[in-house]
Amino acid sequence: MSGVPELLVLRLLSQREMYGYELVRAIRLTSRDEISLAEGVVYPVLHALEAQGALRSKEKETNGRKRIYYGITAKGKRRLGALHEEWQRLSSGIDAVFGGAGHA
Amino acid sequence: MHDLDFRRLRRRLLLGGVAPKHVERTIKELRHHFSDLEQKALSEGLPRTEAAARALEQLGDPALIIEEALARPELQSWAYRWPWAVYGILPVIALALTVVGSTLGVVGLIVFAESSSGLSPAAFANVLFDQWWARTLLEIWRVGMVYVLPVVFAGGLCVFAAKRDASMLWPTIGVFLVLFLGFCYDLMVVPPPAPDQLGELGAGIGFTMDRVFSIRVFRLLVPLVLVLGPYYWWRHRQQDALSKALHTR
Numbered sequence: 001m002s003g004v005p006e007l008l009v010l011r012l013l014s015q016r017e018m019y020g021y022e023l024v025r026a027i028r029l030t031s032r033d034e035i036s037l038a039e040g041v042v043y044p045v046l047h048a049l050e051a052q053g054a055l056r057s058k059e060k061e062t063n064g065r066k067r068i069y070y071g072i073t074a075k076g077k078r079r080l081g082a083l084h085e086e087w088q089r090l091s092s093g094i095d096a097v098f099g100g101a102g103h104a
Numbered sequence: 105m106h107d108l109d110f111r112r113l114r115r116r117l118l119l120g121g122v123a124p125k126h127v128e129r130t131i132k133e134l135r136h137h138f139s140d141l142e143q144k145a146l147s148e149g150l151p152r153t154e155a156a157a158r159a160l161e162q163l164g165d166p167a168l169i170i171e172e173a174l175a176r177p178e179l180q181s182w183a184y185r186w187p188w189a190v191y192g193i194l195p196v197i198a199l200a201l202t203v204v205g206s207t208l209g210v211v212g213l214i215v216f217a218e219s220s221s222g223l224s225p226a227a228f229a230n231v232l233f234d235q236w237w238a239r240t241l242l243e244i245w246r247v248g249m250v251y252v253l254p255v256v257f258a259g260g261l262c263v264f265a266a267k268r269d270a271s272m273l274w275p276t277i278g279v280f281l282v283l284f285l286g287f288c289y290d291l292m293v294v295p296p297p298a299p300d301q302l303g304e305l306g307a308g309i310g311f312t313m314d315r316v317f318s319i320r321v322f323r324l325l326v327p328l329v330l331v332l333g334p335y336y337w338w339r340h341r342q343q344d345a346l347s348k349a350l351h352t353r
Contacts, residue, residue, distance in 0.1 A: 019133075019136075020133050020136075020137055021136070021137050021140045021141075024137075037164070038163070038164020038165060038168045038169070039137060039141070039162050039163050039164055040134050040137065040163045040164045040166075040168070040169040041164055041168055041169055041172045043129075043130045043133050043134060043137075043169070043173075044130065044169065044172040044173035044175075044176055044179065045172065047126050047129065047130065047173075047176075047178075047179055048176040048178045048179055051126075051176075051178035051179065052178060065136070067136065068129070068132075068133060
């Protein structure tokens with residue numbers, strides 16, 4: 001669904017900086033394996049968000065290997081708020097439809 | 105992911121118009137990611153081939169990664185969005201500005217030196233052109249601007265296009281336009297004809313179909329062959345190497 005990868009990425013990166021592999025693990029862990037994506041797909045999402053100014057990146061060395069860590073920016077936080085609101089509206093709309101269908 | 109798959113992925117992203125900086129970073133991060141997945145599988149006791157296969161599966165179908173990248177206009181390069189501007193117009197404008205800027209710079213330097221010397225313009229011109237190093241420097245500058253600079257610009261354009269795996273059309277047009285501009289302009293450094301007269305630094309643009317035209321046209325043809333020849337050969341080799349690798353896999 002459009003916007004879902006962005007929402008997940010922004011939400012998790014609003015808690016702490018992560019690199020791609022870590023981020024994918026975090027998505028699986030926090031969604032209790034309900035959301036599993038082709039892991040390589042996360043990079044175009046990260047790069048696009050960075051190009052929009054929602055994320056910033058920096059290279060850091062971890063366990064002797066260089067990693068590109070991503071963190072959220074102020075613009076990214078505003079984007080996260082907007083996406084979350086949109087998601088809640090959509091979610092409550094779907095709930096209403098299913099609830100309504102149950103009463104019919 | 106097999107190294108060849110990364111090469112193929114890289115090429116398809118470039119052909120799809122993704123900017124090289126994003127392509128290189130995506131490939132680098134995917135390689136790291138693949139290595140992490142493989143290490144995890146190895147630490148769980150899987151043999152290397154199975155670990156690699158599992159890592160590959162988890163990383164996802166390259167077609168999905170490509171689809172995701174191509175769907176994002178933020179990742180597209182300027183050269184892909186406006187090839188006519190990047191390959192056709194910008195190099196011509198850049199060359200023209202470099203020549204004009206450099207000429208103004210040389211004129212400014214001479215005027216500054218003349219006003220600092222306290223000599224009359226004619227006397228200064230004679231003193232300047234009496235110096236072998238001044239004559240040599242001015243000639244190097246003139247030859248560099250007229251003959252070398254257009255070739256450097258055209259060659260740079262080819263390298264830029266090859267790195268982006270761009271189609272051949274626009275870079276070829278761009279090279280022709282740059283070299284044609286180089287063919288049309290000329291710079292002249294004329295020493296003072298007599299001790300009481302001024303020297304001349306001239307610039308002109310245009311060409312005439314006179315009797316020396318057929319000789320001068322080599323100034324266009326030779327650089328064209330010098331630049332486009334290696335470029336076509338390089339691109340042909342690039343494509344050949346990749347298709348050979350795909351067939352022998």
